[in-house]
Amino acid sequence: MDMLTTLAQADLPAAMAPATLAHYLFLSAAMFAIGLIGFLTRRNLIVMFLCTELMFQAAGIALIAFSRFHMEQTGQTFVIFVLTVAAAEAALALALVVLLFRRRDSLDAEQWSEMKG
């Protein structure tokens, strides 16, 4: 009964090499950067919130990769909480978007540019 082979999903090596981890971290960082670009450039409110979800997703990949690297479950547990926050954020943000759309009949973020802090 080789417990480690069972846990390491058959043909995967028991512990991930740091260089393999680097690939996943680069993928996660690139996805985060793409989400950030989208958030800064797009003017549609809904697409802007989609881009924040993209950034959440990138953080999730990094957490799962670290969880695999250190062979423990805390990273996966944290992704569950990331999912919770993403769901709460989607509910609130979309309610706000519907409210803003009713006021101006437009999803353009620039419409609200007079709201300066």
Place this chain on the structure above:
Amino acid sequence: MTEIVSPYLLFIGLLIAGIGVAVAIPRRRVNPQAIGAVIAGGGLGLVLLSLALTNPDAIPNLHFYVFGVIALGSSLRVITHPRPVYAALFFILTILSSCGLYVILAAEFLAFALVIIYAGAILITYLFVIMLATQAPSEDRIEVLAEYDVAGREPVFAVTASFVLLGALTALLFTGSATLESDAAPGDEAARSMAVMELMPGKAERLLREQGAIGKKDMVVKVHAAEGVAEVQTSEALTTVPLPEGVEPTNVELVGFDLLAEHPGTIEIAGIILLMAMVGATVLARRQSELEDEAKRRASEAIAARGGLTADAVIADTDGEAG
């Protein structure tokens, strides 16, 4: 040698990818999105190549590249597609391919949870809001798009800022990955899963009963994972039975025990966050007409106070007039 070459290869790759992304962002007149996407893909490919060259012994398996390319390509399409509905659909594709990555990384439970929660629930909500909050195209010009969807704002600035951030983050990977040591000794993981196994005497009992090793009325009292035996209380005496095959904890059980044993307070906080989001969304999305009803009620109360009638009588009166 590789440590000197790779960061420059990385920066060149990121520069090319940045130019590609800047070209691919939607703008008003000339819009060569496909060319931009190809350039961006080439740049990111160069970076992945330089990562693979840094340490050729430890490249990930082929599936990583398949899912990674789909994930990055569709996330690029999320931010460049002028129609929000298509952007949301491409985001679902991003989610599905990152689920593939989760499966490679031995996180099956979260891969399924992600498909159900993200692709199934959150994105459908997004699609509904997009359908609610987008003007229908006029009959004579079906292909017309809203101005704010076709023209990005400050693409060059945004791409520069994001790719400088990405370069700084990933340059650390090259220099720092040598010192990045996994603290997971093989023994650690085995010990942890054994500890979880000892918390599950019910599972051992069920498996032993299925395999006929113990009788119907026998009970597993305690699991000694280190010795590989289970203490069984039979009707006569306390005996030990070797643990059955397949009693090792699965991914779901490991995540579940980690969630409930290590982070019980965080679950409570997550519950409060969800409750607050639900209440907040309900309050925000409430129809304006309810406020008008409230104003009507206050006005009728004022009339009632003057005329000596009760508020309900005034409402009944006005309702009768209306009917």
